[in-house]
Amino acid sequence: MTATQTKSHTIIAWLEDKPGVLNRVTGLFSRRNFNIESLTVGHSEVKGISRMTFVARGDERDLQQVETQLDKLINVVHIADVSQEPTVVREMALIKVATSGQTRGEIMQLVSIYHASVVDVDMTSLIIQIVAPEDRVDSLIKLLDNYGIEEMVRTGQVAMVRGSSRHGHSHSAATVAANGNGNGHHA
Amino acid sequence: MSELKTGGQIIWESLIHEGVEVVFGLPGGTILPTYDDLYKYNYPVHHVLVTHEQGAAHMADGYARATGRVGVCMATSGPGATNLVTGLATAFMDSTPVVAITGQVPKTLLGRDGFQEADIRAISMPVTKHNYLITDIRDLPAALKEAFYIARTGRPGPVLVDITKCVQQDSMEFTYPATVNLPGYRPNRLTPDAAVIDRVARLLNEAQRPVIVAGQGVSMAKAEVELRQLAEKANIPVATSLLGVGTFPATHPLSLSWGGMHGEAYCNYALQECDVMFAIGARLDDRLTGAFSTFAPKARIIHVDLDPAEMGKNLTIDTPVVGDALLTLRALLPQVEPNEHPAWLGQISEWRSDTTERDILAQETDELVAPYVMRQLWHATNQGDCTVVTDVGQHQMWEAQYFYHTKPRSLLTSGGLGTMGYALPAAIGAQMGRPQEEMWVIAGDGGFQMTMPELSTVMQERLPIKIAIINNGYLGMVRQWQDVFYNKRYVGTPLFNPDFVKVAEAYGIPGRAVTRKEDVFDAIRQAQNTAGPFLLDFQVEEFTNVYPMVAPGKSNADMIRRGRPVEN
Missing domain, CATH: 3.40.50.970 (Thiamin diphosphate (ThDP)-binding fold, Pyr/PP domains)
Known part of the structure; x- marks a missing residue:
C-alpha cells in the first residue's frame, strides 16, 4: 500500500432535481464513510439540474471512491473535481455580534478591512455578512469572537471554474446534461 | 390508445x-x-x-x-x-x-x-x-x-x-414508453481503449507466473468461451471467485478452483505467488483477498470491471480496465501470444498434489461427513449436470469445494451478503425460470429453518426441487469460529431441530433421513427417482470443520490447512 496523503478536494456534482436526491447523496457519504467538510446545493442555470459543491478530505483512493460512487447514483448527471483548476471559491456567512457604544467602531473597521458588510444594526448587536474564501471567513470569525458572537450561519463553499466555458473546461449544466448521453436510450 | x-x-x-x-x-x-x-x-x-x-x-x-x-x-x-x-x-x-x-x-x-x-x-x-x-x-x-x-x-x-x-x-x-430519459446513467458496454488493451496484452505476454481471477461478471457478459480461449491460448491458470464458480469448468486442467478464506490451498498459493493477475468481472472482496495489504504481493494486478467504482476500491491496481468482460476479452485475445509457462504450471501442480480435497475424503473413513455427500451428489447428477442452490455456512463452502461446477449459472449462492435462508426460496425462483433443470437445494439445518415455510410454495407450484439438509445440529460455521477463535465456547450455536422428514411430510413432501455413509448415494437416487420434491436429512458428523481456512483479517498465505490423509 502506498503512503496515504490526505488533501481537501473541491468537487462539483450536477444532480437531477428529483425527490430524494439529496437523501441519496448524503446517505452514500455516510454509508461509505466519506469525510465531507462542507456541502451546498442549489439551482444551476438549467431547469431540472441542481448543482452541488462539496469539499471532501481524503487520500487519492478516498477521493476516487467519492467520485465514482457518487457518479453511480442514477440521478447524478456529472461530477468534476475542480481542485486542480483555476476556480473562484466562495463562502457566505452571517454573523451576529454583540456590540456596545465602545466596540461598534472597532467592529466596523474590521468589516471594512474584510470587505464584509453590515446588514442589520440595533443598539446591542450587528449582523455582518461576509462573502469570501473560506480562510478569510475563518479569520474574520476569529477576530469577531473577541466581541462575543451571538449567532452564526455559514453556507459552505461554492465553486466555479474561471474563464469561458467555450474554452474546453465546460462545467455548465447544459453541457453536462447533453453529454450525459443517457437521453433517449432505446431500452 | x-x-x-x-x-x-x-x-x-x-x-x-x-x-x-x-x-x-x-x-x-x-x-x-x-x-x-x-x-x-x-x-x-x-x-x-x-x-x-x-x-x-x-x-x-x-x-x-x-x-x-x-x-x-x-x-x-x-x-x-x-x-x-x-x-x-x-x-x-x-x-x-x-x-x-x-x-x-x-x-x-x-x-x-x-x-x-x-x-x-x-x-x-x-x-x-x-x-x-x-x-x-x-x-x-x-x-x-x-x-x-x-x-x-x-x-x-x-x-x-x-x-x-x-x-x-x-x-x-397508457402507452408503454419506447425509450428512457436518464441523463445520469451511462450503462454502455465499453470496449477499453486500444492503448489499455495493448498494455494488458504486454503484461500478460511478459508474465512468468500469470493467473486469471474470473468472477460472475464473466457469466453476466456471456464471455465464458472467450475466457477459456484466453486461458488455453496462453496457458494461464484460472481461479474464480465464489460467485464466479461455473464461469470456468472446475474440471479443466487449468482450473485452480476458487480462492480466498476457504479456497483450495494451491489456489491461494498461486494467487499469492503470481506476478501478473488478470482479474475480470470479480470485485475482489475481502473473502477472496484476505487482508488487502497482503494479497498477491508480487503481482501487477489488472482489474477488468464495467463498474468504475470497483477500480482500486480495495486493492492497489496496476492497470484498471473499465470495460465489458466480453468486449475486453475479444479485443485482448488476438494480442495475447501463445505461451506454455511450464515452470509455473509445474509449481502449481506440485502445490496441488500436496494437500487437496482428496485428503479429507480419504481421512474420514467411517463417519458421514458433508464433503462426501457433495461428491456423491456430483456423481449422481451425471457429474454436476444440475443447478445447486446453497445457503450460507459450512455446507456452502463444502459444496463449492467438492462439487465440481462445469456450467455457468449452475451454482446460485448468496456470496456477498451471506444470507442464511436464501437457498430454498432462491431455488423456487430458479426452478420457475428453468422448469426442466434438475434443481438441488443444499442448506444447513440452521439456515433452512429461516425460510422453511416456503415448502408450501414448493407444493403449491408443484416444483420437483430436491432438498439436501446438511444437519450437524449447530450453526456450523459460527460454531467453527467458536472452535478456532473463542476457545470452543459454543454460545448460541447448538440447535434444537425438528424432525425435518416429518416437517416435509406435513407439507406432503416425501423425505428420508440419512445417517450412514453407505446410504448416501442410494438416498440421492431415491430423491432423483421420485417425481416431485424430496427432502434428504443428512445427519452428518457434528464437529467437522471447513479447511483450508484463513482467519478474518489475515493473509491468505497464513492458511489453516487440512490434515494429511492417513497413509494406508
Missing part, C-alpha cells in the same frame, strides 16, 4: 411489455388494487404466492440468476415492504437484476404514520441500485420502464418501485 387504464393495469401491462412471466408476491391492503387487476392478465403473468416476503425477494433473485432475466417480486406497504429488504440487499451485493413493486399508503396519508406505512424508499436506498416513490400516475409508465432498464443494464441490481394505492386506482391513457 384512448381507452383509460388503471395504475394496476398499467403495472401488469408494463410487466408484459418487459416479458415478465412470473411474479413472486404476497398481497395486502395497499397493493390490493393491483392484485385485483391481475385477473385480467392472469394468462401472461403467473403470480406465485409466497409465505413471507423475504421469500418473494429471494425467489425473484434465484429466478434472475438462473435465467439471466429480471426477477420480479411484489409486496404491500409497511411490513410487506420491509420484509423484502434482506432479499434486496442480497441481490444488491451480488448484482442480481430484480424489480420489486410495493404498494404504499395513499398520497393523502403519506407521512401521517398511518397503518402499514413505512418509508421503503428511504429504507431501501442503500440496498438498491435505484428506487422510486410514485405518487402521480403520470410518472408510473416511465418509472416502470426505467426500473427494468436500470435493473438489467450495466452492473445489474435491484430496483424498487413504491406506488401509492391511489396511483394504482387512478387511470390514464
Whole structure:
C-alpha cells in the first residue's frame, strides 16, 4: 500500500432535481464513510439540474471512491473535481455580534478591512455578512469572537471554474446534461 | 390508445411489455388494487404466492440468476415492504437484476404514520441500485420502464418501485414508453481503449507466473468461451471467485478452483505467488483477498470491471480496465501470444498434489461427513449436470469445494451478503425460470429453518426441487469460529431441530433421513427417482470443520490447512 496523503478536494456534482436526491447523496457519504467538510446545493442555470459543491478530505483512493460512487447514483448527471483548476471559491456567512457604544467602531473597521458588510444594526448587536474564501471567513470569525458572537450561519463553499466555458473546461449544466448521453436510450 | 387504464393495469401491462412471466408476491391492503387487476392478465403473468416476503425477494433473485432475466417480486406497504429488504440487499451485493413493486399508503396519508406505512424508499436506498416513490400516475409508465432498464443494464441490481394505492386506482391513457430519459446513467458496454488493451496484452505476454481471477461478471457478459480461449491460448491458470464458480469448468486442467478464506490451498498459493493477475468481472472482496495489504504481493494486478467504482476500491491496481468482460476479452485475445509457462504450471501442480480435497475424503473413513455427500451428489447428477442452490455456512463452502461446477449459472449462492435462508426460496425462483433443470437445494439445518415455510410454495407450484439438509445440529460455521477463535465456547450455536422428514411430510413432501455413509448415494437416487420434491436429512458428523481456512483479517498465505490423509 502506498503512503496515504490526505488533501481537501473541491468537487462539483450536477444532480437531477428529483425527490430524494439529496437523501441519496448524503446517505452514500455516510454509508461509505466519506469525510465531507462542507456541502451546498442549489439551482444551476438549467431547469431540472441542481448543482452541488462539496469539499471532501481524503487520500487519492478516498477521493476516487467519492467520485465514482457518487457518479453511480442514477440521478447524478456529472461530477468534476475542480481542485486542480483555476476556480473562484466562495463562502457566505452571517454573523451576529454583540456590540456596545465602545466596540461598534472597532467592529466596523474590521468589516471594512474584510470587505464584509453590515446588514442589520440595533443598539446591542450587528449582523455582518461576509462573502469570501473560506480562510478569510475563518479569520474574520476569529477576530469577531473577541466581541462575543451571538449567532452564526455559514453556507459552505461554492465553486466555479474561471474563464469561458467555450474554452474546453465546460462545467455548465447544459453541457453536462447533453453529454450525459443517457437521453433517449432505446431500452 | 384512448381507452383509460388503471395504475394496476398499467403495472401488469408494463410487466408484459418487459416479458415478465412470473411474479413472486404476497398481497395486502395497499397493493390490493393491483392484485385485483391481475385477473385480467392472469394468462401472461403467473403470480406465485409466497409465505413471507423475504421469500418473494429471494425467489425473484434465484429466478434472475438462473435465467439471466429480471426477477420480479411484489409486496404491500409497511411490513410487506420491509420484509423484502434482506432479499434486496442480497441481490444488491451480488448484482442480481430484480424489480420489486410495493404498494404504499395513499398520497393523502403519506407521512401521517398511518397503518402499514413505512418509508421503503428511504429504507431501501442503500440496498438498491435505484428506487422510486410514485405518487402521480403520470410518472408510473416511465418509472416502470426505467426500473427494468436500470435493473438489467450495466452492473445489474435491484430496483424498487413504491406506488401509492391511489396511483394504482387512478387511470390514464397508457402507452408503454419506447425509450428512457436518464441523463445520469451511462450503462454502455465499453470496449477499453486500444492503448489499455495493448498494455494488458504486454503484461500478460511478459508474465512468468500469470493467473486469471474470473468472477460472475464473466457469466453476466456471456464471455465464458472467450475466457477459456484466453486461458488455453496462453496457458494461464484460472481461479474464480465464489460467485464466479461455473464461469470456468472446475474440471479443466487449468482450473485452480476458487480462492480466498476457504479456497483450495494451491489456489491461494498461486494467487499469492503470481506476478501478473488478470482479474475480470470479480470485485475482489475481502473473502477472496484476505487482508488487502497482503494479497498477491508480487503481482501487477489488472482489474477488468464495467463498474468504475470497483477500480482500486480495495486493492492497489496496476492497470484498471473499465470495460465489458466480453468486449475486453475479444479485443485482448488476438494480442495475447501463445505461451506454455511450464515452470509455473509445474509449481502449481506440485502445490496441488500436496494437500487437496482428496485428503479429507480419504481421512474420514467411517463417519458421514458433508464433503462426501457433495461428491456423491456430483456423481449422481451425471457429474454436476444440475443447478445447486446453497445457503450460507459450512455446507456452502463444502459444496463449492467438492462439487465440481462445469456450467455457468449452475451454482446460485448468496456470496456477498451471506444470507442464511436464501437457498430454498432462491431455488423456487430458479426452478420457475428453468422448469426442466434438475434443481438441488443444499442448506444447513440452521439456515433452512429461516425460510422453511416456503415448502408450501414448493407444493403449491408443484416444483420437483430436491432438498439436501446438511444437519450437524449447530450453526456450523459460527460454531467453527467458536472452535478456532473463542476457545470452543459454543454460545448460541447448538440447535434444537425438528424432525425435518416429518416437517416435509406435513407439507406432503416425501423425505428420508440419512445417517450412514453407505446410504448416501442410494438416498440421492431415491430423491432423483421420485417425481416431485424430496427432502434428504443428512445427519452428518457434528464437529467437522471447513479447511483450508484463513482467519478474518489475515493473509491468505497464513492458511489453516487440512490434515494429511492417513497413509494406508
